[in-house]
Amino acid sequence: MDTQLGKWEVFMQAKPGANYIHAGAIHASDKKMALQNARDTYTRRGEGTSIWVVPTDAIVASNPDDNDMFFDPSNDKTYRLPTFYVMPEGAKAI
Amino acid sequence: MELLEKNEKLQDKASGSFEAKIERDDAIEPRDNMPEGYRKHLIRQMSQHAHSEVIGMQPEGNWITRAPSLRAKQILLAKIQDEGGHGLYLYSAAETLGISRDEMIAQLHSGKAKYSNIFNYPALTWADIGAIGWLVDGAAIVNQVSLQRTSYGPYSRAMVRICKEESFHQRQGYEIMAKMMSGTAAQREMAQDAMNRWWWPSLMMFGPHESESPRSGDAFKWKIKRSTNDELRQKFIDKTVQQAEVIGLKVPDDQLRWNEEKKSYDHGPINWDEFHSVINGNGPCNKQRMAHHKKVHAEGAWVREAAEAYRLKEEKLN
Structure with a gap:
């Protein structure tokens, strides 16, 4: 039986200190091959300084159909945002 | 209260029906609801696009061992590796729609999935490598720049990545043509011959006129x-x-004229009979391209099997 090997999601850090961002996916049989294939596929022009690979089926994603309910708790808590607060006139650097 | 509204607006952006998202120009993501027709249309288009990148490695691959200098050979190798990479970006984007890579390759081999017609033409001389980079990749870039704004998120993101890399491809091709045109009479003739053979097939790459394009209604609606x-x-x-x-190259179209009124060129009629004939398998290289892909796929099976066997063995040991 033919196989295309397991699927892995690739996350890349563009430079030290930056967030890891999803780049795409690759196929590989194990961790080592996954890292090498991710490097060959997504960093041919120095696009990254660090790579994470994660088996695709290990990723848990929220369901867009539940968005209203799922993200609702943050909606009425605007006091979590800095712009909620009234600063006294003339105050600087705050 | 203004803040609250702003927050809710942000929330709305991620929800709502498929039609509402399309209407708002929001990207559709893999887990979003989508009509079956949308999914099917994308699988067909994206897998065809991926197959084109991979099959497109063949006409150029023929010239790696015959490149006229080490510089040219290195560039060609890098370009062909990019094409393979582009195929992989697109296969992985298409897989988010629920089709496996196995299935896509099986559809290519059975003829159910197509690839771009242009790769059914042969690369006869070194000038063809120039013409492919300049004209074929040039045409692909125009199409792909437009597709960066396509509604399916993973497809759009793959296009952004591909467009960044394609301009190297086009420039290296144009450089080959420019070099040959400043060379000997024989070299200039070779470049013009490649231009003559690749110009019209490159124009056909964009597909038939809209009135003849069977699925374009849905593609625009979505x-x-x-x-x-x-x-x-x-x-x-x-x-x-x-x-x-x-x-100093001549475009092989006697009817090509600048139209001052519409600020663009008028061109002669495209030979759509040739286009349909090549699509239906009668191009110069259809059989060769497919046979080569099948052969290499079958010959590489043991590598994939060995990799899986190695993984199983390592898992047992650890």
């Missing part, structure tokens, strides 16, 4: 497609004619 085939073709002609003139 914002998969943002410009018509004819609009993109015109854009390509308008920017390429000047490039040909600069290096």
